Amino acid sequence: MATLFGREYSRRELCRRVGDVRQVAGVRPYELLDGKGRGVRAADFRTGTGFRFSVLADRGLDISHAEYRGRPVAWISPTEEAAPAYFQPGGLGFLRTFYAGLLTTCGLTYCGAPCEDEGEPLGLHGRISHIPAYDLAIDQRWEGDEYHMSLSGKLREAAVFQENVELRRSISVRLGESRLFVKDEIENLGYKETPFMLLYHINLGFPVVDEGARIVSPTAAAEPRDAEAEKGKDEYASLPAPVPGYAEQVFYHEMKPDSEGLVHAAIVNDAFAGGPFGAYVTYPKSELPRFIEWKMVGEGEYVVGMEPANCLVAGRAAEREAGTLQFLEPGEVRQVTLEIGVLDGEEAVKELEAKVTSALRS
Secondary structure (H helix, E strand, O other): OEEEOOEEEOHHHHHOOOOOHHHOOEEEEEEOOOHHHOOOEEEEEEOOOOEEEEEEOOOOOEEEEEEEOOEEOEOEOOOOOOOHHHOOOOOOHHHHOOOEOOEEEEEEOOOOOOEEEOOEEEOOOEOHHHOOOEEEEEEEEEEOOEEEEEEEEEEEEEOOOOOEEEEEEEEEEEOOOOEEEEEEEEEEOOOOOEEEEEEEEEEEOOOOOOOOOEEEOOEEEEEEOOHHHHOOHHHOOEOOOOEOOOOOEEEEEEEOOOOOOEEEEEEEEOOOOOOOEEEEEEEEOOOOOEEEEEEEEEOOOEEEEEEEEOOOOOOHHHHHHHOOOEEEOOOOEEEEEEEEEEEEOHHHHHHHHHHHHHHHHO
């Protein structure tokens, strides 16, 4: 059954009222036509609740704009949703095309700060978010009284004499829900061991992020990354109004999973007109043991990143030196799942808080 407009509908009850389900929800593919994004393939999702978001097939099957009932959820940078051809892989060139959005994937063989690892110069946050997908497929169908919508595709990070790694991604939703699911499979298609670094850069912005908003998470400890973050270690979970001249602060969280092994983290704006409003991520800690908070509350650059990962963000050389760098063996497959959704109203926030409290007590 799908809950729409305050009541539940079976398949038969809903279909009697519409000519096509796309009247209330669906996935629509298209191409961007202007600016640096011209030619980028994309798809818009609508779930029927006012939850909408855009997936960029030519930018790693990542998610750019997202909104709920007209309220933006994600921060959008000034770089535009640029085509992959504009990617500058060295140094901090990644930031020239980092539109942010609800989800930017970082990896697959390196991410984090620029560095040199075993003689190889590596830029910021890897290549995967600038790789176009292939074998794209949209699926929209009833399963009993539930209507499912999904977009799937494959991305290959490969070079002659180097890595050959494939990401198979599916993004799915259900009619009547204000959440999405990301299911990733990463396979080493090559014949030698390759480094594996993966970080999900979830970028929340105004009005989820606003003065008085807060981070809700099962944090056992939050370690400042550097001296700048040390200045704000006591306020890592609270958000101010935009701060002139603010320098980014990054915190490494040790998260406690619940009894099912899941971590639930959110940002909540309790003062939003009409009631509390926020967004959350849920994921298995066994798949993503690290969590990074990117707190950037400057003017115009007003965003907080919630970043589940299998690494930290000091770069691949630092991971190798620390003995924490993960690898994919030839033929090895890793699976990762994420749930990202909206919190609308006091009841939804309390439900999330109860999950966090339960995890901290376990």
